[in-house]
Amino acid sequence: MPTITLEAISKHYSRQSTAVKNIDLHIRSGDFMCLLGPSGCGKTTILRMIAGLEHLSHGRMFIGDQLVDSPDSGCFVAPEKRELGLVFQSYALWPHMTVEQNIDFGLRLRKLPERERRSLAGEVMEKLGIAGYAKRYPSQLSGGQQQRVALARMMVLKPKVLLLDEPLSNLDASLRLEMRAELKRLHQEFNTTILFVTHDQWEAMTLATTIAVMSKGQLQQVGSPDDIYARPANRFVAEFIGNPPINQISADSVLGKHLNCHPGTNMLGIRPEDIHLTQTATPHTLPAKVLGIIPTGGSWVLDVELEGQCLQLSTQIRPLVKVGESTYCQIDPQQLHAFSADGNRQES
Numbered sequence: 001m002p003t004i005t006l007e008a009i010s011k012h013y014s015r016q017s018t019a020v021k022n023i024d025l026h027i028r029s030g031d032f033m034c035l036l037g038p039s040g041c042g043k044t045t046i047l048r049m050i051a052g053l054e055h056l057s058h059g060r061m062f063i064g065d066q067l068v069d070s071p072d073s074g075c076f077v078a079p080e081k082r083e084l085g086l087v088f089q090s091y092a093l094w095p096h097m098t099v100e101q102n103i104d105f106g107l108r109l110r111k112l113p114e115r116e117r118r119s120l121a122g123e124v125m126e127k128l129g130i131a132g133y134a135k136r137y138p139s140q141l142s143g144g145q146q147q148r149v150a151l152a153r154m155m156v157l158k159p160k161v162l163l164l165d166e167p168l169s170n171l172d173a174s175l176r177l178e179m180r181a182e183l184k185r186l187h188q189e190f191n192t193t194i195l196f197v198t199h200d201q202w203e204a205m206t207l208a209t210t211i212a213v214m215s216k217g218q219l220q221q222v223g224s225p226d227d228i229y230a231r232p233a234n235r236f237v238a239e240f241i242g243n244p245p246i247n248q249i250s251a252d253s254v255l256g257k258h259l260n261c262h263p264g265t266n267m268l269g270i271r272p273e274d275i276h277l278t279q280t281a282t283p284h285t286l287p288a289k290v291l292g293i294i295p296t297g298g299s300w301v302l303d304v305e306l307e308g309q310c311l312q313l314s315t316q317i318r319p320l321v322k323v324g325e326s327t328y329c330q331i332d333p334q335q336l337h338a339f340s341a342d343g344n345r346q347e348s
């Protein structure tokens with residue numbers, strides 16, 4: 001299976017608007033990569049350039065060893081020659097065709113013999129759990145079932161790489177969860193390389209083997225979900241990933257000084273789960289006042305005041321304190337994230 005390599009790629013839709021700025025990215029064979037970032041940061045543009053639906057403005061793109069787009073050398077390989085599978089938010093099944101016929105459509109275009117087509121379609125319908133709906137029309141299926149048909153229609157063609165643009169966003173919460181598990185299973189079973197666009201950090205954290213975080217057309221960090229969460233490369237990534245969000249403490253504040261910032265530290269980040277409630281004072285605790293308690297089903301989020309600053313902590317232990325009461329908090333210095341004035345992570 002090929003890798004996809006983006007070398008210093010940029011996309012300008014007009015002179016004023018640069019959607020993607022100078023991105024280097026390597027998608028390894030068998031990877032499940034999520035492009036993650038807020039709306040308008042350029043995720044879809046990257047996907048469309050890989051699919052060949054947009055031309056690069058600058059840079060070079062390879063699928064495997066093959067150069068597929070390079071404005072400098074005038075090279076551009078047409079979308080249908082790239083052997084990629086694309087599934088968008090709106091999965092657009094043919095309404096006048098049954099599930100079976102929808103899946104068969106691409107195989108027919110490839111002029112495969114009927115017996116082989118049947119066997120391939122049967123196999124993929126079985127794997128995706130839609131064999132029972134083979135004779136139904138899309139209008140007779142739920143959103144999740146239609147989504148599975150859309151995936152089956154792609155998978156049956158055995159694309160080198162599957163490109164998915166927010167494919168779960170039209171589904172309700174429980175179906176999304178079901179389809180996430182399905183996608184993960186499919187990835188393992190077919191060992192397909194997947195590039196998945198989402199603005200949902202939870203989706204990216206649960207699905208991806210590698211996450212590429214983007215902001216304003218630029219890549220911020222590429223790494224495993226664990227890496228991105230535990231060692232955010234800059235303040236944008238630290239703020240974007242994590243719910244409740246990371247607490248930010250100015251190094252100049254009383255609390256910042258208490259936490260012993262290194263020289264050059266401008267901002268400290270503390271994840272809510274790294275602040276611990278204790279009932280007794282020790283040399284490592286700080287006095288705190290509880291401002292609010294939010295139960296979140298199996299865990300609790302507390303608003304606490306520490307050295308005049310309001311922070312959020314999360315805990316899986318039912319808090320014994322009540323709103324308005326005083327208590328103590330402990331912050332493990334090993335779990336602090338330090339950022340310099342330019343927003344980049346400082347290594348300790």
Ligand code: ATP
Pocket residue numbers: 013014017018019037038039040041042043044045046199
């Ligand atoms: P979303 O999550 O909302 O889909 P995105 O991260 O996928 O956003 P893109 O759709 O890639 O972002 O858009 C990136 C930028 O390029 C945006 O500012 C958008 O307005 C602009 N843009 C996208 N398509 C075009 C186009 N065809 N012509 C001009 N500008 C465009």
